[in-house]
Amino acid sequence: MYVCGGVIPELSGRNVRLRAMAAADAPALLGIWSHSEVAPWLDGPPLSSVEDAEALIALLTEWAAEEESLRWSILGPDGVVIGSCGYNHWQLEGAYRGEIGFELSPAVMRRGYMREALELMLEFGFRSMGLNRIEAICIPDxxxxxxxLAGLGFRQEGLLRQYRHTASGYQDVQMYSLLQGEAGAGRRT
Structure with a gap:
């Protein structure tokens, strides 16, 4: 079973590479996290500066060292940061489940990069972390x-009413899950 120990493993696919976030990624990630096509879907405070992005990267790195979460920068074929993905949290003993989050630059959407990144991440979760269930929470719109998520084999389980509180009030979300052994679970094609 996977134990992070503060080391975020590098995962490589055909077109993308997942590696530990670095402070140098802050300008690219700020551009993605604050983009008008991405920011509305994120569960977090708005970022307005590179320093904000650096602080968030430092916090995520600290949480990884404490095995609270695990987050990667996604690098495209040219080695440039195009997004991020990871496990927001997980529980092994008793539940063997984790929750994922992900975002991609609109400039490279619809090229299969996020699907490939998530396939790498799911494979790692099932095979290395020992997860049985991987969840994703999605805003209904x-x-x-x-x-x-549906293309990766996730099933929608239901609507969680007023699940999160945001600056605009309470927000409903949809719960999706993928179980170890289900068609396509953690297997790259």
Whole structure:
């Protein structure tokens, strides 16, 4: 079973590479996290500066060292940061489940990069971390994320009413899950 020990493993696919976030990624990630096509779907405070992005990267790195979460920068074929993905949290003993999150630069959407990154991440979760269930929480209007999750074999389980509180009030979310052994679970094609 996987134990992070503060080391975030590098995962490589045909077109993308997942590696530990670095402070140098802050300008690219700020551009993605604050983009008008991405920011509305994120569960977090808005970022307005490179320093904000650096602070968030430092926090995520600290949480990884404490095995609270695990987050990667996604690098495209040219080695440039195009997004991020990871496990927001997980529970092994007793539950063997984890929750994922992901975002991609609109400039490279619809090229299969996020699907490939998530396949790498799911394979790692099932095979190395020992997860049995991987969850994703999605805002009901985020149709692009819903299609991606369905294409990876996730099943929608239901609506969690007023699950999160945001600056605009309480927000409903949809719960998706993928179980170890289900068609396509953690297997790259």
């Amino acid at each position: 985020n149709l692009r994320a819903q299609r991606l």
